[in-house]
Amino acid sequence: MARQNETEDNQNGKRREKLIQAAARLFNKNGYDRTTVRQIAAEVGLTSGSIFYYFESKEVLLEEVIAFGMKSGLVLVEEFLSGVTGPLSRFHALLASHLSAITGRPGDAHEVSFSAWKSLPPESRQRLRSLNQLYREIWMQSLTELKAHGYLHSSPEHCRLVLIAALNWSPVWTDVTTKSQLNKTVDHFCSVLLNMTDAEFRDLLMAEQAEEAAKAEA
Known part of the structure; x- marks a missing residue:
């Protein structure tokens, strides 16, 4: 039984x-x-x-759809950030995880969270905000770390709001179906936010990764 x-x-x-x-x-x-x-x-x-x-209802199903998108996104973030050290590397991985989420399996659910949020009852929104807060904390930690290392000069919170909005719209103007395309698009976002060229950002990223690897071997 x-x-x-x-x-x-x-x-x-x-x-x-x-x-x-x-x-x-x-x-x-x-x-x-x-x-x-x-x-x-x-x-x-x-x-x-x-x-x-x-x-129980169509509204409950809508809440489950949006929760699925949020939880799937958090799982991807954990996967992308696992074992990654250094502020630039973690920032790059965070952006890559976000783009992978909105263009991958949970993509439809993410789109629904933007378009149908207002259709949720207040109690559903409140429950979902706890998941959203977890994601916000991950972003704020990464952006605050960038600022502490002198890479970011503006407000971490303002950067978070602007950058997530831009990332969410990126599938309209770019294709990230391959890992190479994903990394190239993420490089664009990182270099724009940090006010440098793609090549400058990539050089800094590679230097940081080499330094972190040396630390791990010491």
Whole structure:
């Protein structure tokens, strides 16, 4: 009986994830208001009534979609920053993780968080703000570290707001489908923010990485 319950829980978990991903695609493609529960259920081969076994309402599903995008983004940040030292290297990795999130698997969910945030009830927004705060703290730590090392001369908070907005719009004007394209785009953002050329930033980054590697070997 315990094994059967575990199997059912796994199946339900997979269906929930499929529904969240389907909802993210449809909310992003058609808009939250124009997407019906019937359309979402049909996307994964369920009847419209079945969806309420997994989510109490369309609003709850919207919250889960946005939470999925935020949590996936945090996982990517952790992966990209793992083992990375040095303020320039960590800043570069942070930007790369953000671009990878909005152009990768959680991309639809990120787009929905921008377009449908106002459709959430206040209590949902409050719950999601705790996730957003975790991400803000990661950004502020990186930007504050850049400022402490003399690379950044403006307000870390203002830079965070402007830079995230610019990153979120970058898929409109650039393609980051390969690692080379991703790194090149991140280099552009880093050099602009730090008021230097791409080549100057890359030289500083490589020098920092060599220094950090030497420290690790000492």
